[in-house]
Amino acid sequence: MRHGLAFAALLLLPLASHAQTLHVAPGGTANGTCDASSPCTLQSAQARVRTLRAQGRNDITVQLQDGTYRLQQPLQFDASDSGSYGHSVRWQAAPGAHPVLSGxxxxxxxxxxxxxxxxxxxxxxxxxxxxxxxxxxxxRTEACPHCVVDAKGLSKVPPAILHSLRVGSLAVMHERWRDFRCSVVALGRDRVDLAQPCWRNVTLDSVKNGWSVASPVGKYYAGVDWFENLAxxxxxxxxxxxxxxxxxxxxxxxxxxxxxxxxxxxxVLEQLLVLNGTLKAPVHDLVFSGITFAGTEWRKPASADGYVPLQAGYLVDGNSRAALPDNGEGMTRIASAVAVEAGRDIVFDRDSFQHLAAAGIALAGGTHGAAVTNSRFTDIGGGGVFAGDTEGHPVDPASKTSDIVIADNHIDHVALAYRDNVAIMAGFVNGLVIAHNTISDLPYSGISVGWGWDYEGEAPVQSSIHIVANRIERVMLQLADGGAIYTQAQSTPGTSCVVRNVTDMRHSGEGNGIYLDEHSTYFDVERNVVLGAWISAWASWSGHLRITGNWTDDAGKPHNAGPTKVWSPNFTHLITLPAAALAVQQAAGARDHAIALGLPIHVNRMCPAP
Missing domain, CATH: 2.40.30 (Elongation Factor Tu (Ef-tu); domain 3)
Structure with a gap:
């Protein structure tokens, strides 16, 4: 196991003697024989795979020739598209090819x-x-810093802005860690009415903890950033x-x-690839490699619900809530170009996600064993990778996602439209490795794990969360109250850690290098290089945190010592880094020749050695 990563790094099994390769091309035909001389379409290849699998054939490869595959509808996979256990179906680029699935x-x-x-x-x-x-x-219009918020929308809209608007224009604003979009439904003499329930949910207050500070009715309101979709x-x-x-x-x-x-x-399309299994019939043993996913749209922000996040791309919809945030359950998630629900042993390796309206990929809904490795995420409107779920104590424990690996990816210039999104966002997961990723140029946080704040009680809601050897810089460029690495919620004791990461906040906005927010409990935070900021664990209801052996140029004072928090020894006020810190710095981030994961995917319960 290289660099102590806490997951199995087995090589993919070699193809059996009866392995079969199907060839597809952008110009392939529905009646093609799916061989190199007569390539077929993606849909025809999918049908052939199902037939071969029904005949008991294993080790099937679908090889995509170079070019752009313009989809008329998303590719839909279910259990019938699966490999056999231990024998994956591979959808991969042909040697030297760079196929693009485009919407x-x-x-x-x-x-x-x-x-x-x-x-x-x-x-x-x-x-x-x-x-x-x-x-x-x-x-876009200019900003409207003096627009006044009321129950129906905004007043005191300047004439120059008002005259450029139409029904269907979008009002865009942000407050602290949240970003909002509501559509205009009526124009008055100096005002606009905004869509409901969007505007109601934007201004909804919280049961406790003062979430009104992160809405237009709070003290940080600075007006509308701009209107778009103009006349x-x-x-x-x-x-x-x-x-x-x-x-x-x-x-x-x-x-x-x-x-x-x-x-x-x-x-045009909102999604490109959807893997949709069930807990009883999961979609499983699939590998997607060398494929670019590009060219999606997302129309929900123009709907009556608009875009109203609670945090990090999870959204408040409808009229059902009297206050926020409750425990964060029942939220919808921003759309993703690729989605895996109830998957088993699914690998995305050396893929590219770019030119997307919303998010890149989501691994959720009781997915057990999935990996995103050695891939590139850039020019994305929402977040890069989503993993896990928002229900802390589901009735069926199998519906909680587990054994997820997100490693050796380059993620930058995401959350371009929906600024509250992050590079890697994980809700509740049992077994999660986020390792050796290089992350930069974000409006908000880099890595965010956990959910629920202090609403989930005292029982653990996640376990084996391993955030290891990532390199993160130039984050928090627009929003507030976040950090390069952000955690929430209680983990199973002795299983979760944040180790050997490099967070450089010297060219970032205001934020923390590592932010153990609210109910973060049972995390070891060791041997991280934290520059231009420090570690925060402010809440009295967080605890059982071991924060030791970290290096920083900051003063490094405990934010909230607390009776169960260990804050020493750490190495503070550093002008130059010692050799041990330089070694951590050198090893952090995506590796050029990381080995693809084999199947099955399993995350070790215990953290790697710090």
Whole structure:
């Protein structure tokens, strides 16, 4: 086991003598024979895999040739698409190929004076488009710092802003660790009414702990950041508006684009790949390797529910709540391009997630054994990787996700639209390794694990949480009350740790290097390099925390000593790092040649040695 990682690192089993390879290509046909000379479609290959598996065939590989596969609907997998236990079905890039599963359409436009015009397939206003691989955002207004909040929406909206709005425009604002979007449903003389229940949930207060500070009715309210989905023509280069009545998008090109042929990539699908098993019939033994997932849309923020997060991409919907946050159960999660529900032994290795409207991948709903390794996440509207669930004590213990490995990934420039999201977000998980990831350039936290605050009682709600040897920098660039590594909730004693990570907050916004928030209990935090900030464990209801052997250039004072918190020895006020800290710094982050995980996937109960 390299670097003491607490999971099995077995090589994938070699292909048996009766192994079979199916070949697919963007130009493949439904009646192709799925061999190299007559490749078939993805859907035809999926049907062939099901037939072969029903015949008892094992060790099947679906090989994707180079090019872009434009999906008309998401690929849906269930138990019938599974491998056999110990013999995975592999969906992988052909040697030297870089296949892209895309949910976008290539749309050609026309010139209309200085503008480009594009016919849209529906009256939806896309949340972003792409030109030459670069994301373009809808036109925005200036900020409205003096907009006044009331029960129906916002008043004292300046005329210059009001005249650019229409029904369907979105009001965008953030408060502390939360980011909000509600659509305009009516315009008045100096005001806008905002969609319900979106606006009600935005301003909803909490039972306790003062969550109103993180809403527009709290003391940190600084107005509306901007409105988007505007009326009229775009005024600034690089922006667009949509005439929803006539299904026309108008784009004002940047000077360097003006001579180009008008064309855009228009994201349409909300998901690309869905693995949906059940607890009794899980989808299992699948490997996806060398594939790029790109080009998704997400329409929910324009709905009546809007976008109202509780924290980190988990959302408050509907009219059912009288106060927040309760225990955080019953929340919906931001959409993801790839979703795994009730999976067993699922691996994503050396894949790429980019140009996505919402999140990258989610492993949840009673998934037991899944890994995301050696992959790249960038240019994503929401979070990179989601794992686990928000129910602390489910009736069926099997519905709580377990044995998840997220390792050796590069994750940066995510949460571009939904700023409360993080690179890696885990709810309640029994057995989670987050190791050797390189994470940077985020509006909020880098890694967040746990849920429930102090609402889940005194019994453990998670176990074997191992956050090991990650490198995190340039985070907390827009929001507040977070950190490079953030934890919540009570773990099973003696099983969870934060060790050998490097968190560099010197070029970040205000935040903590490691933030053991609220009810974080039974974590060992050892031999981390924490620069430009320190470790916080402020809540009196957190405890049984061992915070020792860490290096920092900070003063390193205990935030809240508490009777069950060990805060020494640590190495503080450092001007230069000692050799042991430099060794931790050198080893942290994604490794270039990490070995892919084999099956089955199992997380060791105990933490690796610090």
């Amino acid at each position: 976008s359409q290539l749309v050609q436009g026309t010139r209309n004076g200085v503008l480009w015009s594009f016919a849209l397939p529906s009256n939806d206003a896309p949340s972003s488009i792409y030109i030459d691989g670069q994301r373009r955002w809808p036109s 009229g023509d775009p005024s600034a280069p690089g922006g667009y508006t949509v005439d929803t009545a006539h299904h026309v998008l108008r784009y004002r090109p940047l000077p360097a684009e003006a001579a180009h042929a008008p064309s855009i990539e228009l994201p």
